[in-house]
Amino acid sequence: MSETRGLLRDHLRSWGVPALSDTAELLATELLTNALQHTAGGAVLTATLTSGPAHRLRVEVRDSLARRPRAPEPGAVSRALATGEHGTSGRGLILVEALADAWGAQAQEGGKVVWFELDAEEAA
Numbered sequence: 050m051s052e053t054r055g056l057l058r059d060h061l062r063s064w065g066v067p068a069l070s071d072t073a074e075l076l077a078t079e080l081l082t083n084a085l086q087h088t089a090g091g092a093v094l095t096a097t098l099t100s101g102p103a104h105r106l107r108v109e110v111r112d113s114l115a116r117r118p119r120a121p122e123p124g125a126v127s128r129a130l131a132t133g134e135h136g137t138s139g140r141g142l143i144l145v146e147a148l149a150d151a152w153g154a155q156a157q158e159g160g161k162v163v164w165f166e167l168d169a170e171e172a173a
Contacts, residue, residue, distance in 0.1 A: 076148060079144055080108070080141070087112075090160070096109075150167055
């Protein structure tokens with residue numbers, strides 16, 4: 050995981066949006082961890098930065114499990130913050146929901162892709 054975080058950090062720096070590093074690394078690690086814990090086939094992470102009016106970072110994690118993740122229940126983010134829950138698992142998508150500007154999951158042949166986007170315009 051540390052190699053993946055380092056590569057992502059290097060790309061964000063070279064793309065001129067190093068301010069996205071902390072959030073992007075955290076969320077990418079959460080999605081990768083979920084994929085590796087729930088599949089036997091590994092995972093592939095890709096990151097792209099779009100230009101133009103919708104200047105966004107998109108990170109995708111592809112894996113071999115067709116089952117899509119469930120979105121956190123409404124209010125899960127505020128409940129976790131208010132109660133100070135300190136569980137060691139099950140909070141990855143809560144973090145993605147709370148910190149990403151957009152996220153989702155799509156079925157693909159042989160598995161799925163789970164993705165998140167961060168607004169890069171404000172970070173540039």
